[in-house]
Amino acid sequence: NAGVTQTPKFQVLKTGQSMTLQCAQDMNHNSMYWYRQDPGMGLRLIYYSASEGTTDKGEVPNGYNVSRLNKREFSLRLESAAPSQTSVYFCASLRANYGYTFGSGTRLTVV
């Protein structure tokens, strides 16, 4: 099925642990994005990749790193998780004139 696939769907981390959220799209889109969704805050951009080999910071990049492994894959890494990073994370790729196609999200809890 065409679309954006995120793994894992759920994760619980202890403060200070690290993890990588995986995202892959099979629509041959150039641009990919990572957002976080928090209550009352909407969706905020963490990092994005306008094309393979490039990455840029978004609105809330602190505490995160990204890798655009190839055109299909864009991963988000938390090096030392903090409770403030408890959120729902969405990966998206750009579909021209229709905005983004989103994955189903990763619900992360940091305790």
Added chain:
Amino acid sequence: DQQVKQNSPSLSVQEGRISILNCDYTNSMFDYFLWYKKYPAEGPTFLISISSIKDKNEDGRFTVFLNKSAKHLSLHIVPSQPGDSAVYFCAAKALQGAQKLVFGQGTRLTINP
């Protein structure tokens, strides 16, 4: 600085009536606006969009209106159906740059039978 604002966190509407969701923006460089719908435990899905050169775009029961002078857009759903109950996000992007979308906080729409 919230560039896209949805000032109503929630809205409750009777089935069959009109639902009107509102969105305001501050950045005059925005030239393309979109509405997304989100169900629990799913990612947002594209609903309807409008370019800044238009003031109205219609797709079935959904119509988006854009008032550039007021920096305001609205989404009308007529008639409202129970399946329309979801969170709706307004989003905007500028023509120039990396095609980043800026989202509002979302409005939770509940359609009552």
